[in-house]
Amino acid sequence: MAAIPHTTPDPARAGVAALPATLAIEGVSKHFGGVYAVRDVSLTCSEGEIVGLIGPNGAGKTTLMNLISGTLTPDQGDISLGGVSLNGASPADCAIAGIARTFQNIRVFHRLTVRQNIEVAYTTYLRHRAHKRASRSIEEIMELIGLAGDGDLKAGTLPYGKQRRVEIARALALAPDILLLDEPAAGMNEAESVGLIDSVRAIRDQFGCGVVVIDHDLKFIMRVSERINVMHMGELIASGTPDEVRVNKEVIEVYLGTKSAVS
């Protein structure tokens, strides 16, 4: 992803940022049949924060993501944004409330142009969120996310990397309080995922939203996040700053295997 220049936050946004909205997950559980995919997980993410969620395959990361975005409903526990409960909210309700997401397996609107893809979310923004939060125009978003000049192309014809950007641009057009990135580094090489780190930080700076990044790429998560939550078998086994997590014994045991992997 193209590096986005760091600039000072928009003054229009600075006013809003005085009262940061916090995504709060408290004691959330979800089971399928007799198996707990997520058990008693609590975590928070505030506007302007980059929070990592990491765990091996099957740890329950994507289930948690689906719970936060309303695709699944928790069996127990509470999810709220800025003090407003999102229990039982549909995916559309969550989007309107201020939670935008991307998908692990890319889900662009392939028959629509790039601009229309973003417009879909922007329409929701204009209807439901414009009074809450300032947004950038569709053209500005395309420029910032590295899609300038691609506006009239069909999203389905774009290469993989650009489709990922379309998903992020689309999510940002909602002017979300919290952006959920589901495995954004999947399929990227080392250099690309280093570029992605800058991009995620730039998105946070430019759009002022909180970012929850899910991935199993350890290096990537360690470098991009300010706080990290580690999941294993549906449970949260550690949370803290990258440095704290790096030396956590349980994390090293169940996930890292050896210490050298973290360097």
Next chain:
Amino acid sequence: MDLVRQTLLRTLIPAAILVAIAILVMRYGQPYQIRVGYVFFINLTMVVGLQIFMGNSGTASFGHAAFSGIAAYTVAILMTPLMLKRTLIPDAPFNLDQVVLGPIPSIILALLVTGVVAYVVGLAISRLKGVGAEIGTLAFLVIVHVVFTNWIELFRGPRAFYGIPIISNLWWGLGASIIAVFVAKLFRDSKYGVQLRASSDNMLAAKAMGVPVDRLRLIAWTLSGIVVGAGGVLLATNLGTIAPTSFYFNQTFLMMAMLLLGGMRSVSGAVCGTIVIALGSEITRTLESGPVLLGIDFPEMFGLTGFFLGAVIVLVMAFRREGILAGEEFEDIWDDMTRRLRRDKAPAAALDER
């Protein structure tokens, strides 16, 4: 407002094609060709109407022929002179046998009634997705047909309802189909049309972007029903005679073949498919009667037209799911072609400079 102006511009090409067809038919056509031309415009209005729902939601509807029936019967019941009505439907409920309205109020009421029925039925249909929704539309077609054939006091049952004042002609058909094209394009390019198309590309992602999928499907379904209803009004007011069979499976499959052949995801596809099928049906209809062409004596082949429509649907589904135009509009194809030409020229120019 900007969108309306743009859509007007984008309607110019199809409108020009349709005007040319109408002028050609009116100038050089015998009464038979003029009737065929008129039926073409009726079908076009209905197919473009059907496109509004099917093309944007991605869900097939087998029920839209019922809307043309509802509108046609409403116009028939409201407009037919009292004298005739006393013999046709003497026991009509709600004293409808004693009411007669002028053409304009009748047509407006017919579209209104169709819209209300479409909205109410749509409340159920718009909640269903995929195959469930499609079977729902089929059930709706059957229900409406059963009501037409069994509510004898109001609809005369399976017998024809005749004596409807003949007030429309080919120009009406032309006007209605151009308006239909404009409305369909306006909806397709509107914010809500784009959101609905997004939901047919990827339902999960659309919901995650806050798209009110059910509500948009309901709006498209209702609008689409009203436009198809306009086609029914044209039919009733031109033929003067209607029967429940005019609005059943034959009409459903004709509309379906036209829309699928051209490509249901664009309005241009609807126009294109209707033109090709209309021409094709005329050819097969001629062949059906076993004519002598170029010295060859063809045998009589009854049912060839139906066979042709079925074959078109099967072939399109098998070999070109997205139809002739693959879901593109004429203007977009034109833009693409000019863009590609320019791109081809650009490197050549760079070479020349060296």
